[in-house]
Amino acid sequence: xxxxxxxxxxxxxxxxxxxxxxxxxxxxxxxxxxxxxxxxxxxxxxxxxxxxxxxxxxxxxxxxxxxxxxxxxxxxxxxxxxxxxxxxxxxxxxxxxxxxxxxxxxxxxxxxxxxxxxxxxxxxxxxxxxxxxxxxxxxxxxxxxxxxxxxxxxxxxxxxxxxxxxxxxxxxxxxxxxxxxxxxxxxxxxxxxxxxxxxxxxxxxxxxxxxxxxxxxxxxxxxxxxxxxxxxxxxxxxxxxxxxxxxxxxxxxxxxxxxxxxxxxxxxxxxxx
Amino acid sequence: xxxxxxxxxxxxxxxxxxxxxxxxxxxxxxxxxxxxxxxxxxxxxxxxxxxxxxxxxxxxxxxxxxxxxxxxxxxxxxxxxxxxxxxxxxxxxxxxxxxxxxxxxxxxxxxxxxxxxxxxxxxxxxxxxxxxxxxxxxxxxxxxxxxxxxxxxxxxxxxxxxxxxxxxxxxxxxxxxxxxxxxxxxxxxxxxxxxxxxxxxxxxxxxxxxxxxxxxxxxxxxxxxxxxxxxxxxxxxxxxxxxxxxxxxxxxxxxxxxxxxxxxxxxxxxxxxxxxxxxxxxxxxxxxxxxxxxxxxxxxxxxxxxxxxxxxxxxxxxxxxxxxxxxxxxxxxxxxxxxxxxxxxxxxxxxxxxxxxxxxxxxxxxxxxxxxxxxxxxxxxxxxxxxxxxxxxxxxx
Ligand code: SF4
Ligand code: SF4
Ligand code: SF4
Ligand code: SF4
Numbered sequence: 001x002x003x004x005x006x007x008x009x010x011x012x013x014x015x016x017x018x019x020x021x022x023x024x025x026x027x028x029x030x031x032x033x034x035x036x037x038x039x040x041x042x043x044x045x046x047x048x049x050x051x052x053x054x055x056x057x058x059x060x061x062x063x064x065x066x067x068x069x070x071x072x073x074x075x076x077x078x079x080x081x082x083x084x085x086x087x088x089x090x091x092x093x094x095x096x097x098x099x100x101x102x103x104x105x106x107x108x109x110x111x112x113x114x115x116x117x118x119x120x121x122x123x124x125x126x127x128x129x130x131x132x133x134x135x136x137x138x139x140x141x142x143x144x145x146x147x148x149x150x151x152x153x154x155x156x157x158x159x160x161x162x163x164x165x166x167x168x169x170x171x172x173x174x175x176x177x178x179x180x181x182x183x184x185x186x187x188x189x190x191x192x193x194x195x196x197x198x199x200x201x202x203x204x205x206x207x208x209x210x211x212x213x214x215x216x217x218x219x220x221x222x223x224x225x226x227x228x229x230x231x232x233x234x235x236x237x238x239x240x241x242x243x244x245x246x247x248x249x250x251x252x253x254x255x256x257x258x259x260x261x262x263x264x265x266x267x268x269x270x271x272x273x
Numbered sequence: 274x275x276x277x278x279x280x281x282x283x284x285x286x287x288x289x290x291x292x293x294x295x296x297x298x299x300x301x302x303x304x305x306x307x308x309x310x311x312x313x314x315x316x317x318x319x320x321x322x323x324x325x326x327x328x329x330x331x332x333x334x335x336x337x338x339x340x341x342x343x344x345x346x347x348x349x350x351x352x353x354x355x356x357x358x359x360x361x362x363x364x365x366x367x368x369x370x371x372x373x374x375x376x377x378x379x380x381x382x383x384x385x386x387x388x389x390x391x392x393x394x395x396x397x398x399x400x401x402x403x404x405x406x407x408x409x410x411x412x413x414x415x416x417x418x419x420x421x422x423x424x425x426x427x428x429x430x431x432x433x434x435x436x437x438x439x440x441x442x443x444x445x446x447x448x449x450x451x452x453x454x455x456x457x458x459x460x461x462x463x464x465x466x467x468x469x470x471x472x473x474x475x476x477x478x479x480x481x482x483x484x485x486x487x488x489x490x491x492x493x494x495x496x497x498x499x500x501x502x503x504x505x506x507x508x509x510x511x512x513x514x515x516x517x518x519x520x521x522x523x524x525x526x527x528x529x530x531x532x533x534x535x536x537x538x539x540x541x542x543x544x545x546x547x548x549x550x551x552x553x554x555x556x557x558x559x560x561x562x563x564x565x566x567x568x569x570x571x572x573x574x575x576x577x578x579x580x581x582x583x584x585x586x587x588x589x590x591x592x593x594x595x596x597x598x599x600x601x602x603x604x605x606x607x608x609x610x611x612x613x614x615x616x617x618x619x620x621x622x623x624x625x626x627x628x629x630x631x632x633x634x635x636x637x638x639x640x641x642x643x644x645x646x647x648x649x650x651x652x653x654x655x656x657x658x659x660x661x662x663x664x665x666x667x668x669x670x
Contacts, residue, residue, distance in 0.1 A: 165567075170589065188341045
């Protein structure tokens with residue numbers, strides 16, 4: 001019996017391709033860091049395209065495509081369409097691919113001004129006005145959150161895909177993971193500005209485990225009540241509208257509803273001055 | 274055996290402070306995994322220990338809605354604090370537990386039970402409200418065979434862990450700002466269901482035996498007759514504790530009031546504040562919901578089923594083909610509060626709340642169920658028949 005139920009293009013082992021767009025490679029590294037599971041994975045799929053790991057490239061089509069990074073250049077805009085055509089299942093992985101990532105902070109600024117400041121010969125730089133998630137350009141079959149993605153979730157996603165079952169990727173708060181693991185709450189015991197109550201689980205409450213506040217790198221959870229948490233940070237912890245805005249505008253600042261909420265606190269901040 | 278020990282049950286005596294070391298050592302020697310209150314990262318957690326030095330001695334806690342701080346206390350006092358986020362629930366009903374594996378063997382599945390054998394637990398320093406919570410979970414998990422109301426089938430792990438456990442309960446002499454056990458009639462003094470109960474004085478403990486196991490254990494320790502002054506002091510401290518409850522809840526007619534308040538406007542107000550983060554359900558010692566998830570091993574094809582603590586505050590909890598049945602935070606908070614204080618009675622013939630105050634302290638925005646329930650009960654006439662207003666986009670204003 002085959003180890004997978006995925007209908008393949010070739011009838012042989014399903015093929016896996018990993019693509020990089022504007023990103024830091026951290027999510028691909030999570031795949032390489034898997035070690036034990038990676039060997040199993042290599043047994044279960046044909047790694048057809050993964051430039052970070054091997055030079056050999058097999059031609060498309062691919063059964064599963066993982067995409068890391070945001071779309072921030074005209075060339076990437078074209079390339080993602082081809083990648084979509086080449087892949088049966090397309091999964092965007094990580095904050096950049098699912099929200100635009102940290103580079104999407106430029107969406108609130110003047111990109112040309114950045115380019116003039118940073119590069120000695122700005123005329124060579126071909127950059128889009130905005131950095132945007134993959135799903136803003138092509139249809140994606142699944143989005144895996146995190147900066148970087150969590151290795152266990154990556155394995156779960158691939159195992160589910162290969163078997164043809166629904167992946168177990170919860171959309172509830174980080175708090176649930178935090179409490180299951182028995183970490184004392186940093187918001188309640190220390191007055192830290194923890195975003196865990198509005199952030200999607202998946203990391204295993206990594207930051208509270210190190211006695212630090214969650215800064216939301218897995219993006220908004222299902223139906224987050226951002227205003228209530230913000231009121232708590234402002235009224236009980238004495239934080240400003242600007243601090244709330246900056247807390248929301250980080251790795252997933254361009255993902256709804258963090259985006260609208262960040263803009264809202266920016267308007268409140270501007271009204272004050 | 275019971276002929277000679279029976280008169281000794283519920284007998285009070287005096288145990289000097291330094292006997293705490295011997296007590297812990299004794300339990301360890303008898304093969305118990307001893308669980309007691311310890312300081313971890315700024316909170317009192319119920320964790321395994323092997324010596325009395327690890328107990329949270331000389332530490333007080335300050336608790337209020339969404340706020341918890343530890344302060345220095347009387348260095349002679351072992352238990353001058355109350356419950357933290359943990360409770361024995363973590364040990365009887367673990368937050369994450371592998372249940373079984375399935376392996377394909379030819380044309381069939383082979384099922385292997387992977388539930389571990391629970392250790393023999395001895396809890397030191399649990400409180401009266403926690404014993405009450407355990408009695409409620411006994412009904413939920415179906416180990417209380419005499420009662421008629423339980424609906425779930427008996428949970429084997431819970432039953433084994435629970436039946437082998439030893440309870441050394443501490444009567445509360447310094448309740449926290451979020452405690453209301455007096456209103457729920459669960460504390461501050463434990464009346465039954467313990468092996469030993471301790472009331473702490475500065476020089477030692479007034480110890481009461483509750484079972485033969487407790488009598489045998491106390492027999493190994495340097496206890497002596499308690500003087501009448503010591504007994505009087507202990508009961509004074511407990512009387513004073515009753516008057517120092519941080520919160521109160523009038524439960525008379527509360528179930529009936531809640532049952533007919535489904536459209537009360539207060540639900541909208543609390544829904545504006547509730548994060549649906551589920552902290553309240555995770556820390557509640559009676560909340561029992563779980564979910565299972567299956568993972569498959571790519572190499573062997575083996576499937577593992579794992580059980581996790583789940584909460585009625587998640588979408589997945591009530592998810593059907595058309596989406597979550599309780600799609601609003603209003604609906605989820607209402608469901609939770611009504612379950613704790615009203616529908617639990619229909620289901621298990623008991624309250625689902627023991628007044629421990631955890632859900633108040635550990636709610637990141639300090640939502641207080643005593644306040645919510647009181648508001649709903651007191652504004653009965655204004656209850657209007659409003660339909661759920663669903664999602665309102667307020668950011669664009
Ligand atoms: S530390 Fe943060 S993530 Fe953990 S329970 Fe508290 S608010 Fe939630
Ligand atoms: S706790 Fe928050 S910021 Fe930290 S890793 Fe998890 S999601 Fe990211
Ligand atoms: S509902 Fe709150 S006060 Fe009542 S038992 Fe649960 S955590 Fe304690
Ligand atoms: S009542 Fe508090 S702890 Fe419970 S879900 Fe709402 S915000 Fe979270």
